[in-house]
Amino acid sequence: MGNILILYHSNTGNTAKMADFVAEGAASVSGMEIRKLTTDEATADDLQWCDGIALGSPTNMGSMAWKVKKWWDTEAIKKWLEIDGKFACAFSSSAGWGGGNETACNAMATVLLNFGFLYFGVTDYVGKGLTPHYGAVIAGEPREEKEKESCRRLGRRLSEWVGYYREGRAELHPNKARYPRDPKSFE
Amino acid sequence: MGNILILYHSNTGNTAKMADFVAEGAASVSGMEIRKLTTDEATADDLQWCDGIALGSPTNMGSMAWKVKKWWDTEAIKKWLEIDGKFACAFSSSAGWGGGNETACNAMATVLLNFGFLYFGVTDYVGKGLTPHYGAVIAGEPREEKEKESCRRLGRRLSEWVGYYREGRAELHPNKARYPRDPKSFE
Amino acid sequence: MGNILILYHSNTGNTAKMADFVAEGAASVSGMEIRKLTTDEATADDLQWCDGIALGSPTNMGSMAWKVKKWWDTEAIKKWLEIDGKFACAFSSSAGWGGGNETACNAMATVLLNFGFLYFGVTDYVGKGLTPHYGAVIAGEPREEKEKESCRRLGRRLSEWVGYYREGRAELHPNKARYPRDPKSFE
Amino acid sequence: MGNILILYHSNTGNTAKMADFVAEGAASVSGMEIRKLTTDEATADDLQWCDGIALGSPTNMGSMAWKVKKWWDTEAIKKWLEIDGKFACAFSSSAGWGGGNETACNAMATVLLNFGFLYFGVTDYVGKGLTPHYGAVIAGEPREEKEKESCRRLGRRLSEWVGYYREGRAELHPNKARYPRDPKSFE
Secondary structure (H helix, E strand, C coil): CEEEEEEECCCCCHHHHHHHHHHHHHHCCCCEEEEEEECCCCCHHHHHHCCEEEEEEECECCECCHHHHHHHHHHHHHHCCCCCCCEEEEEEEECCECCCHHHHHHHHHHHHHHCCCEECCCCCCCECCECCECEEEEECCCCCHHHHHHHHHHHHHHHHHHHHHHCCCHHHCHHHCCCCCCHHHHC | CEEEEEEECCCCCHHHHHHHHHHHHHHCCCCEEEEEEECCCCCHHHHHHCCEEEEEEECECCECCHHHHHHHHHHHHHHCCCCCCCEEEEEEEECCECCCHHHHHHHHHHHHHHCCCEECCCCCCCECCECCECEEEEECCCCCHHHHHHHHHHHHHHHHHHHHHHCCCHHHCHHHCCCCCCHHHHC | CEEEEEEECCCCCHHHHHHHHHHHHHHCCCCEEEEEEECCCCCHHHHHHCCEEEEEEEEECCEECHHHHHHHHHHHHHHCCCCCCCEEEEEEEECCECCCHHHHHHHHHHHHHHCCCEECCCCCCCECCECCECEEEEECCCCCHHHHHHHHHHHHHHHHHHHHHHCCCHHHCHHHCCCCCCHHHHC | CEEEEEEECCCCCHHHHHHHHHHHHHHCCCCEEEEEEECCCCCHHHHHHCCEEEEEEECECCECCHHHHHHHHHHHHHHCCCCCCCEEEEEEEECCECCCHHHHHHHHHHHHHHCCCEECCCCCCCECCECCECEEEEECCCCCHHHHHHHHHHHHHHHHHHHHHHCCCHHHCHHHCCCCCCHHHHC
16 A cells, blocks of 8 residues: 555635546555645644655745645644655646746745655646646646646656555556657647 | 847747747837847857847756757856846746746746846736746747737836836836736736 | 835844845945835835845745745735836845755745846855855854855845936946955955 | 666866765665766666666756756657656755855756656755755865765765665665764754
8 A cells, every 4th residue: 555645725726626636646546545635634644654745735926825835844844854755746726827836836846855755747748738747737727638637647646656666566657657648649 | 228139049949939029029119129149149249238138948858958058158158247237037938838938937047147137027917827927938839819928028028127227217117007917807 | 215125034043143134235335225124024015115125034944934925925915016126135044055045045036026026146256155146045144254245245236236227326236346246356 | 786877067076076975975875886977978878777866067057067958958858758767866066155056956856857757855964054955065076074975975865765665675764874864963
């Protein structure tokens, strides 16, 4: 069994919808236990419990929402230097394209690196002109199928790395994926 | 007169098309002289000549193309510590949304800050769900009107700051803009 | 007169000491009115009042402290789209070198860009092996003279840009500075 | 056996010295084969060969040197979408503190994420006031013992993650480290 934490905050519901799809993707790999929790619900024990985390936030001023930062500054800090080496990725919804959803993912990456997480993006394209290279990013809520798939793929990749590295399940490596990953698939 | 430099490199032609629209936007403010040059054409003298720069690159591996970096490392360096305080912004075209066009603008911002530029993004929305908050960003080439406008707006804002601050033209401040800027305009 | 806002939060007192030196540097340019306020004290009106801002935070998890982010998310937002084009810079104290003081300045830069500020770093070296290229950064509190000067220089440069661009005081351009700026000065 | 690639470019010799210490640290974990190569020497096959990479560059304009970027844009690209899931970290030498060595590591992180690497920093302190949180960073060349140790620790951590995750060597997890890691150790 691998333990997957989807930790997020949502202001308008958009990031919550992304979290649902991320969880769906994580659960598409067998043998994963999923906890989907908001920063109001989660404690540092959830962080210690997990093997991998997907951290989500609305894009607020190009960065994570202050409530997300507060959780890491005041709650997660209890486990600092004890939780190195878990897998991590990020997702964010901005009001518009160009509005900072990538920069918000980067801001979350910095926090996660500070805690010793192994941070990753997803090389795959999930449809024409959309990829979660540095985290799953959406303008508004995920509406189009490929936008939903971007969130799912992020969660799936998280479970894949946990299964591949913690449980030695070689078949979970993306090189063996049966789903389309290459941007050429969508041309 | 204000001097505006549009400096860019393009692999596929997409960034070149963005540069055209950026130049069009810059020229929409009266009294600006525009030089649109590739990194193969421009010299450090062009940098010294300008009052403001828009720097453009394809998104390559989430950052600027190596040719753009080479230009700053080997050509622009001749003027380092002599050209502080000019205005600057960035634009980038990635293969897909989520593919690093914001991170590429950030990478260019870091280089520009190193040279003492005053770096800015554009608060305005230019259509529903699109803004050049940290630079103008496009997936592929600018096709939709709002994508073209995002490039134009970046160039226009560059000319506005140059005109406002270097020539004291108070009417150029975005607070006095007659074009729609507020995201509410597009709901 | 130019209006300078030094806005900061401090956990341990280190960032507060940096703020003192930043204020001293800002005041070393004649004709500047300085407000030095914590994020507990300042309101969005202070933001509107200022012509330039130096934003300071302890480095917490490689980014700004959550209280600083909260201020921008909940207080500053009242003036979003109304305060474009002011000058801005950042400063941060981390527990150690390599501990994220540059990444924290970058995180603050992203927030400031979102509000339309003209963000700058300082090209100058302020002593052997120390520069505020992307903001003034210190490990712990400023102890050595050059560390204090790094903070002062940031504040001074802020006042210089405000004086140069808003009041047309050409003598304030760094190119005319009488203090040493070039790294060669310290070899 | 684990395969470790130290890939770097050096202008002045400072980054080369860092690379030596990174290699020394990587080799301090038994059973690792190390290749230390410059970007002039390495090919994409070296990238495919490795289980983990430490990527080093001088800090040039706050980012990696153009030659490093060129290597990824033109050589590494041959293996894009085929090499996901390897471990990665970065190191950089700047002319001064505050001069962008953290921002350069971040720029390299972005490139590495684009290729699907699992990027990590090191939570450990390696002496009073020094840590490789986002990569090993030095102003100039590593001189003090703790500066050398910062490079060694980065390399060691890289070998630890490779040994822990690819070979199931539980004793290599940092939680079981016998060397001091906690900043309190150095107070």
